[in-house]
Amino acid sequence: MSVYVDLVKGIVQDVRKNGVRSFVATQADQAITRFTAGLSWNDVRSLLRGDPPGRPNPRLKPHTEGFWLHIKPTFYHKSVTKIGHTFRLGWLSTFLFLVELITGIILMTYYAPTPERAYADMLRLLSNVPFGKLMRDIHRLAAEAMVITVTLHMFRTYFTGSYKAPRQFTWFTGVILLIVTLGLSYTGYLLPWDQLAFWAVTIGASMVEAAPPPIVGQTLNLLLRGAPDIGANGLLRFYLLHVIFLPVLGIVFISVHYYKVVHHGISLPSSEEAVGEDTARRVPAEKRVYFLPDILVDELMLAAIVTFGMIAGSAFIYGAPLESHSNPLSTPLHTVAPWYFLWIQGLLKLGDKMLMGVIVPTIVFGLLFVVPYIDFNPSRRAKDRRLAVLAGLAGALALVVLTFMGTAKFGVVGAPAQEVIQEVIPEEGVGVVRALPYDEFAPGAYDTFSLPEGMPGRLGHVMEEIKKRVERDSGLPAGHAVMVIEEWQQDLRKITLRVLWTPSGASQEQQFSKTIYIHHDANYSAH
Amino acid sequence: MKLIQILVGTLVVIATVAALLIAGLGEPVRMAETERAQQARSIQTGASVYETYCTGCHGLKGEGIPTVAPALNSPQFFTQRLKEIGYTGSLRSFIESTVAAGRPSNTQYSAKMPTWSQQFGGPLRPDQVRDVTSFILNWEKTAGTQPLPTPGPTATPLPSTASPEEQGKAVFLADKTACKACHTIDTEPSAKGLVGPNLTHIGTEAGTLVAGQSAGDYIRASIVNPNAFIAPKCPTGPCTANVMPPTFGQQLSQQELDNLVAYLLSLK
Ligand code: HEM
Secondary structure: OHHHHHHHHHHHHHHHHHOHHHHHHHHHHHHHHHHOOOOOHHHHHHHHHOOOOOOOOHHHHHHHHOOHHHHOOOEEEHHHHOHHHHOOHHHHHHHHHHHHHHHHHHHHOOOOOOOOOHHHHHHHHHHHOOOHHHHHHHHHHHHHHHHHHHHHHHHHHHHOOOOOOOOHHHHHHHHHHHHHHHHHHHHHHHOOOEHHHHHHHHHHHHHHHOOOOHHHHHHHHHHHHOOOOOOHHHHHHHHHHHHHHHHHHHHHHHHHHHHHHHHHOOOOOHHHOOOOOOOOOOOOHHHEEEHHHHHHHHHHHHHHHHHHHHHHHHHHOOOOOOOOEOOOOOOOOOOOOOHHHHHHHHHHOOOOHHHHHHHHHHHHHHHHHHHHHHOOOOOOOHHHOHHHHHHHHHHHHHHHHHHHHHOHHHOOOOOHHHHHHHHHOOOOOOHHHHOOOHHHOOOEEEEHHHOOOOOOHHHHHHHHHHHHHHHHOOOOOOOEEEEEEEEEEOOEEEEEEEEEEOOOOOOOOEEEEEEEEEEOOOOHHHO | OHHHHHHHHHHHHHHHHHHHHHHHHHHHHHHHHHHHHHHHHHHHHHHHHHHHHOHHHHOOOOOOEOOOEOOOOOHHHHHOHHHHHOOOOOHHHHHHHHHHHOEOOOOOOOOOEOOOEHHHOOOEOHHHHHHHHHHHHOOHHHOOOOOOOOOOOOOOOOOOOOOHHHHHHHHHHOOOOOHHHHOEOOOOOOOEOOOOOOOOOHHHHHHHOOOOOOHHHHHHHHHHOOOOOOOOEEOOEEOOOOOOOOOHHHHOOHHHHHHHHHHHHOOO
């Protein structure tokens, strides 16, 4: 008790002697020093003004005393701060990961991983949660951006030879992070439970099933999906991987990765040190760029720009896709993997599932892991490592080519009439017909053989387009299309598009048709 | 350099706040629009579900088929039905639960309302049940523009000693097939349907419609796979596809089908 009495007495005395203002100022200063883990108010001010640090440099204290900055180097070599050396790709990856954590936690509050609720929760998020669509769009956009930055970061550390001694393990943890990043994107893909998600993931999981020998493939598949097919169990497992296992793995390995970067320093441009030497940690005083304030300002500015890009991009430009409810009974016409796995889909077109879908990708990632341990060339200079640079370029080229081959364009084509209809009224998405305003759909039957002369309106324009498309198609001899529009219900019209053709030599016309319904308020033009 | 970075950073933060503000101001309108669009698409999807699963009994546009299944687009359904049976919930929940669970027993109709929800072993997911309900509810605004169906008399089954033609005729007139609800046969007082073609002379006409197909084959194909060839003339204009239920192939036994074809062939 008396301790507190003494404390109060001391305060009163202090205030009497020096005045209230001085007392408050001292207290505030102490609070700031505690908060910044070592910087007084004056230190902070001189930091903000950009004054040179005093001696000893007080700005090192937050690195040694505080938790957050102990994982950042106190200073960098001037040469590695050049934008063209790292392109800040490591920091960008970290920051996007943070964006994902924050938006992801918000999304979790509105989502339950069950087949009955998942899709409905998505719809409710979009229509009933303020900023719900924004959160979802940012989460999706940042995820895709992160896949890109992480991949580019890998290529940059590869081409600068930064994986060589002593940074082999940094690279190794990097490959783990690459797998975590891809895994996060992929497991997240399933969660909306729409057709896009369901079928992309079904294709992917079937790859796991092809792992040899069959008993291994089947067991892995069962572990992942929780049943022979994706259903309630699979959704729950993907969800848990997505919100617990992979994020925790990511946090752990980003920490290890960062620790290694602090420990070894960022590698210098190879031209600035002798072959085989590593002087990243021996930085002469005049070459030092301190984290506080220079690097911090740089990183914060970058973070602000990325945040702006994510928010403005999602609010005004980008929209995460949401197709119709998943339907295990109906495979969409052209199912594609998410774009960052198109290269595997491209591979699949070159061989069978086991070889191209499982063995080759496993070898690719296996090679990535061991790159620093099989590359004995001590030089990081491009002219000394022709083979490695060539291999890297070949890898990048293969990635691009295979990705392109993986797209639907370069793939199985359906029957001609089916393709025409898929182009005009795609199973998912909008297409030229749905995009028309409701009032354009005047009930009637329109045959491209006998379109009313100068058929008015945008529907007329679309019919002309369909006419050209059908008549151009060599698979549709004597082809024409009929669109029948019927009044069906209040504000609902039924639209049947029929493609007809007569195969050469046949006497009877063949046809393929598809029916959709369009409601006055469906508002396709808004998307 | 650093000052520029701080300046740029600050401006960008301000721009971000502004972007959020603009987006936030638009949110109420956007959410309302999204909700309306979702409701509209639910009706669209429901229309397809209805077309696939329900037209065979409840009619192409919910007008019902006399003696088979009730109309779902009548004013009576929207205004009287709940009171009639003393159901206190909403019409939506009445429809959803009826569709999900079906009606295992009934007295009035020859067909039974099947169980549709996957929960009870049917083919529809919960969202599809909701969608088809949205579609049915959308008839409310126009309810009453179609005439109310009147239940017809029921036919009595024949002993199996009768000839194939006579047994086929019994199948045709039975409530379970409801052929008579859609087709007219001039000589049959209970077959006066106006949805499908008049079949009074189908035994003669059938051989002339598809080149290379015999009359018997044509009739059989018309029953089992009605969309393979769309008959040219229906009482209310040209016939359209997807009206005649495509399910008779499974519904009828081989014997019943043979008898039915024999009967229709005899209508010269
Ligand atoms: C979530 C993913 C990742 C994060 C957050 C991350 C973060 C970082 C950061 C901040 C640096 C400091 C230098 C720089 O910014 O370039 C760094 C360096 C490094 N990273 Fe990563 N990284 C990730 C993935 C990877 C991957 C996939 C690889 C390679 C397979 C990799 C290999 C390396 C190497 C070798 C260095 C040392 C570079 C040097 O000293 O010059 N990292 N990483």
